[in-house]
Amino acid sequence: MTTVSQNKALVERFNREVHEGRQIPAYHEMVAPGFINHNAPPGKQGFSDTLYFFEQVLWPALSGIRVEILDQICEDDKVVTRKILHAVQEQEFMGIPASGATVQIKVIDIFRIAEGKLAEHWGMIDMHDLQLQTNTTE
DSSP, X not given: OOOHHHHHHHHXXXXXXXXXXXXXXXXXXXXXXXXXXXXXXXXXXXXXXXXXXXXXXXXXXXXXXXEEEEEEEEETTEEEEEEEEEEEEOSOBTTBOOOOSEEEEEEEEEEEEETTEXXXXXXXXXXXXXXXXXXXXX
16 A cells, blocks of 8 residues: 555656656656546547657657646545646647747646556646747747
């Protein structure tokens, strides 16, 4: 049985090693094969689809990602993290044209953990600051 502190540590490690470090072996180690990302479009919610998003969308678009964890709350098998992604927007990201600017993306993630691995994800992304940055460069 995992503890609250182990669950929080897993999510923090995921942010450091996958988001910031782009470590694909860490992704395979921490994410369950049956992983479901409830924020992704239908048919694109699985383990491989989520890894594809990191490799083909997130990492090429945002360089130098640094995750600032503001809050983490854990209850039972769920960890909620409020964080800010700091990065430079090198390419189009989620329909927003590349700006070359330093951006901050506010995120709230909820992960369900099963058997020591990330099993499900829900989240909210605040793209407001990214859109404002893009608008001011036009």
